[in-house]
Amino acid sequence: MPTTDKVQTTIIDASGSRLFMPPEAKLASSSSTAAAVSSLGIRPMAGDLTTPNNYIPLEDSNTFFCPTRITLGSFDKDKKCAVKESVLPTNVSLSAAVTTEHVLYELKVSFCNRLKNTSAAILAVPRIPGVLLMEEAHEVGGIKFEPKVMAKEKADAAYKDAENSSVKTATLSSTAEDTHHIKLDKVPAGASGVFGLTFIQSDGLKCRDMVLSDASEESSRLADVVICPGYTGLGISEGVPFEFNLIIGNGIDVDLPTDDVIVEDTQQVEKISPDMRCLILFDGSLVQRSLLGGLLQWKSVCGLAQGTLLKVRLKYSAASEVFYSGIDGNCSKTDEVSMVPDETMDKMITGVDSISKCFYSSTDGSPLDTSLVDISMPFDIPETSPSAEQHEVYIIVDTSGSTSMTVRSDDGIGRTTFLDTSKLLLDGILDVLPSHIDLLRKKKKINQLPIKVHLWQFNSNTTKEAEIVLEESSSLISLSILQARVKSLTSAGSTNYDSWARELRKNVSSNPSHLHSVLLVTDGGATSREYFFDAIDAITSHPGIGFFQVDCLGYGPWLDPSCVSHLAQVTGGEAIMVESLRGMEIRVKVLGMMARSILRAASSVSLKINNASVLATRLLNNDHGKQPPRVSSDGNKSPFTVSVLPGQHVRLLLLHSSGKRPLIAIGSVTLPVTSEVANNSSGDEVMEICDDDDLVDIGERLPELRSSSLFTKLSNKRALHAMKHLPMLEPAYFATGSVNHPVETASERHFATLHTSIFGQIVSPSVTKGCAVAQLEMGIQPVPEHCRPVPSNIASVFSSHRSKRESYLMPSFGYGPY
Missing domain, CATH: 3.40.50.410 (von Willebrand factor, type A domain)
Incomplete structure (x- = not known):
């Protein structure tokens, strides 16, 4: 793409790529700001936001950074000294999987050890606020590393043992303030390798309600996925090919933004850094659809122009909750008003997901289950008395x-x-x-x-x-x-x-x-x-x-x-x-x-929980992100009382004796709790039907994804159960204040977090870590400790390879409030 002082925006669709040509004359005459100033002399004042209504700022997007640095270190036998060198990747691939509940990223960075001797390697990856390293799956010289999630102290000990061995090799990750560091202790001379990392975005998909043209339009939510590839392949002999795959779940569409939003996107990207040159947007026509989801694939075989951003807009339905959804808007003061029939009590439980024998009681050794219970509260709840306080x-x-x-x-x-x-x-x-x-x-x-x-x-x-x-x-x-x-x-x-x-x-x-x-x-x-x-x-x-x-x-x-x-x-x-x-x-x-x-003001409702302890509560759907339900109990813990409001969608995580169902009651009515079980002892899991099955379906219909670690994880039943439970347990997986953890069950919650993480092989940063140890076919001498590369901070990652015109975004981008 030719050099220019301004960012050029390219739209990629099924027919190819085209430059976005802003309809400047049309926008100037029809934009709200210009129209208001010219016709009435109205100028925006404090409190007026003149950016397009459905523009999403970069800091509110689902953002991932691919710029990494690979550093090799070895002992040069000829020169009798340590040799350390940073190398460009030979290929970078990013796959993102998005459902309304989860956002996962798989980053694959390929490289080659061109040093003369066996080397140790460190991959430095920018740490993005709210995006957690979940799993690693590396390959070096034909040896596959499939790290096992274990308690932190066990992972550290296993890596240390292999690091100093000639018949074992290992990988271990660590996280600094602004960087993830992934260590490989032995890479044979001339060998190629692939660092494979899977990340999960805590607290799910960042989205916002769409501003509709009018109230007759269906309520929808919008989300932007923004990718910074980070490498350039133009003007250098050693380009870095880049591949991008986006897997979307059922009900989510790729939707090209309107012209005014694209213009605003372009202008805002220009402000990030003088190095910014190109914004690439993707059209929905690129998506290959299956029955339950879709896949968007794109690659640049010779690398991308410096300062490039990729952006995909997603859209999905979000039906608004309206109490009187059947009232005639034309009714007068004397018209008869009737209440719309509400949900029946036996349909309040909308989902149950259980892990059988999650762990064993420390008091009597009996097995304990954890169950996620989703409850949709109706507006018309029987056996509730209204508050005696005055309404205002x-x-x-x-x-x-x-x-x-x-x-x-x-x-x-x-x-x-x-x-x-x-x-x-x-x-x-x-x-x-x-x-x-x-x-x-x-x-x-x-x-x-x-x-x-x-x-x-x-x-x-x-x-x-x-x-x-x-x-x-x-x-x-x-x-x-x-x-x-x-x-x-x-x-x-x-x-x-x-x-x-x-x-x-x-x-x-x-x-x-x-x-x-x-x-x-x-x-x-x-x-x-x-x-x-x-x-x-x-x-x-x-x-x-x-x-x-x-x-x-x-x-x-x-x-x-x-x-x-x-x-x-x-x-x-x-x-x-x-x-x-x-x-x-x-x-x-x-x-x-x-x-x-x-x-709601008149009707606070109490859920009584018997035969179970409450480990966590939160709100879902339209209530997602609001203050979670309060929990109270007497000194003996059971029964627990959960305070909810009419119309709320509530998720509870309960701990109960194995095989014994929790009892959830409103007044004299007990709600039926049925369960889908992931059995931790026998391995006979039963998979519930949920958004994540959409991704499995995509993988089955598009075989090229089967080799990816991301698909392997998404098709693993235990992992999917753990991915549902851990966002209720692990503090790193949810926004502060969005989940309520009762103090009475702190000890049980710790054990549930540890065992759920190990059961699903999903890292829970507060209690577990991933480490892989592989057996070597022939002995390889360890790299001396003083020759091993040391972790580098984010500043050096972003400034690396400037002489080779490897270009990154400024480190400040994307590190605002998440």
Whole structure:
């Protein structure tokens, strides 16, 4: 590719490659920023985010770095001295496997020992925050190393023994602050080898909710996979070929971003480093589909241009949880409102995954099982009494200057402002809100106390427009007051989230035990996330808080999607994000959010766990990443009580006597727990049907993957069971605060972590390590200790081979918040 001062973007599809030519004239005339400035004189202010709505910053992508350094060290018998040399790989291959639960990477780095004598080798690989070295499978001179996962002290001892032996050879990895180091103790002169490393991304796939065109579009999530190959093959005699494979699970598609997102991607890549030259994007037409998944394959046989990034956008369905999913958005104050039939109690258990005889009790030697139990809580839960506390509903409306931006009106002919569209929406919601509240009261899902409804507007400052009390007899009069205030709202000023957060903190603190449900309607984001989320954290962590949840309706081209969705996530709410507020579907969804919040506020539910100890809890699906369910027990540990909310998707990890099922009850109803078992004693595993089977199916239909260690791991039933259990056990495998570990079961959790790791042969960094020892066919003298290469830090890895024009990204890229 020709040298240029700017990054060139290439799109690769089934027909070949093409340069992306930005439609500059079209973008300039239709972009939200340009259109708003030219037509109304509106310029973005604090709180307005002008990047495209579905642009994902590089630091929020699923990122992997392939730049490595191989260092050989030997004793030169002729010169009688130590010889150490860094060598370029002969080939680099990366395979990534992505499901909605897991992200795995397999890195293969081929090399040749061109020194005259047997050498020791070290591979240095950048350590990426949140990406853990899971397994190694190397090959040198025909000898295959298949490391065994064992307790840390055993792994260190095994490697030390082989290192000093002439009839054994071994490999062992270690992790420094910024680098993984993988050691091979003996590489014969002239021998070729392959370092094979498998990594797992802790806490699964990094994704974000897609900003939809309007509420009629199906809810989806987006994720970007970004790869830094790190080597160049142009202009040097020794190029480094690069191969890339992407395996995707069922329901995930490769989706080329829109033009405005590609333009933003290109501009942001230019800012990484002056060395950046090329961004390569992949189109979905490259994917080979099987019944249950797909494979994208691509290679550069002569190496890549310096400063290249590869990027793949993934998209999958994420159905929004709506309580009143069947309500007619056209219903009036007098229409009959009916509750949609909910899940039945016998369908609440959605999945069970057990490891039989995981370990043995230290007290009586009896075998113990671990079971993952997934529970989908219905909204309508019998035998629950509503909270006696008063409900308070806050409707907080953004009236900043950007809300005066004009859009097409519902009739498709005229023009109206975003604020007028949101006012029309709120007027319709307020019109039918009493009917929904009456329904909840009739079904005794909420108490009969009056409900306070607050209407606030904010721009540069916050104005408390009105406060009413919704009682059955006065609802019409009270609502007319609110609706009149809504109609009087006008646009002005900036988007000051800090202002309304401070006021909300004051209000909630005055009556913390009340049940606080917030609806935020906004077209922007926080000016200072740190200060804003400090205020929100102060509310959620108040010791006397009864209930606090923020649901968000975000809209428009200057929305900050990550801020809005994070606000909903940290408070247990939901975010609906659309470019347009047109259509009746948006009213239905917003009403559903408000009803769900009010119901959740009234209905804390307790799961009683008998015949088992709770090792860990977390939330899944739309609730993934939110605060995990709380666990309590008496001094004897059992029974355990797990506190959940209606509509939540909960995952429990339970420890129980082998062959004896846990008992999970809500009130007088006991939930049926059936199990898929991975038997640790006999090896007779039963494989459950899950996302990971999709990958097995792909491997069977695409035989070229069978030789890869990644496919071997994904087709191993024990490994798949361990990959489900360890993210609940191993702290390195989940984000801080996303999993609850009860202190009462700390000792049992330690043993479960150790034995699950060994059982599935998946490294758990807190307790295990991988080491492989191979028997040599003929004796090879050990490399003297002073001749062995020593680990190098990340800076030297990135600066290595500059004279050979080997080019890397700057080390700072990708090392932001993960």
